Amino acid sequence: MKVTMTVNGKERSAETEGRTLLSEYLREGLRLTGTHVGCDTSQCGACLVHVDGQPAKACTVLAQDCEGAEVTTIEGMANADGSLSRIQQAFQDHHGLQCGFCTPGMVMAAAALLKDNPQPTEADVRHYLEGNICRCTGYHNIVKSVLAASGQSVEPVAAE
Known part of the structure; x- marks a missing residue:
């Protein structure tokens, strides 16, 4: 079909x-x-x-x-001119990836979260990303990336 x-x-x-x-x-x-x-x-x-x-x-x-x-x-997800979206750029800037296998799903999850909650807390981000598994980064830099994409400071993000 x-x-x-x-x-x-x-x-x-x-x-x-x-x-x-x-x-x-x-x-x-x-x-x-x-x-x-x-x-x-x-x-x-x-x-x-x-x-x-x-x-x-x-x-x-x-x-x-x-x-x-x-x-x-x-x-x-890229901008119309082919440049990285703010979420993709935040993942690059804050090292929210290592092997990159989970990264597309993480970026898509981050986009959905930020659409519904433009200013999530660290706890909000961690909770929302529970359905996405990363075997490399330990999530610390992924959380920082999502917060940065929302325009928030990433300084207070605690390493786990």
Whole structure:
């Protein structure tokens, strides 16, 4: 079956089977490989995208269920001129990544959080990111990155 959706502002279509997950549709059908698949069980958050403005773990959503939807992936987070978004820049500036595998999901989660809560506390950020696993950084610099992206000081962030 052919599935059509708006991905990163452009209408896109690909042939797919009814059982195809959104993560596979994006990675294989559309060649948008920034959406990572870490666990296939919705536990790690590496596959987080936005569907109609809401965060969704793409490894648990069927592509056909997104027919006609607006999907934003990490590739769609950059500014129109191709420069990094404020969230992406904050992750770079505050070393909110190491191996980078979790980073797309973390950035997408941060964007959803900041959309709903433009000035989160450190506790808010830590709580919101519980659904995203990072095996490298220990979250300290990720939290700093999200707070910096919100325009807040990162000095009081405690190392854990």
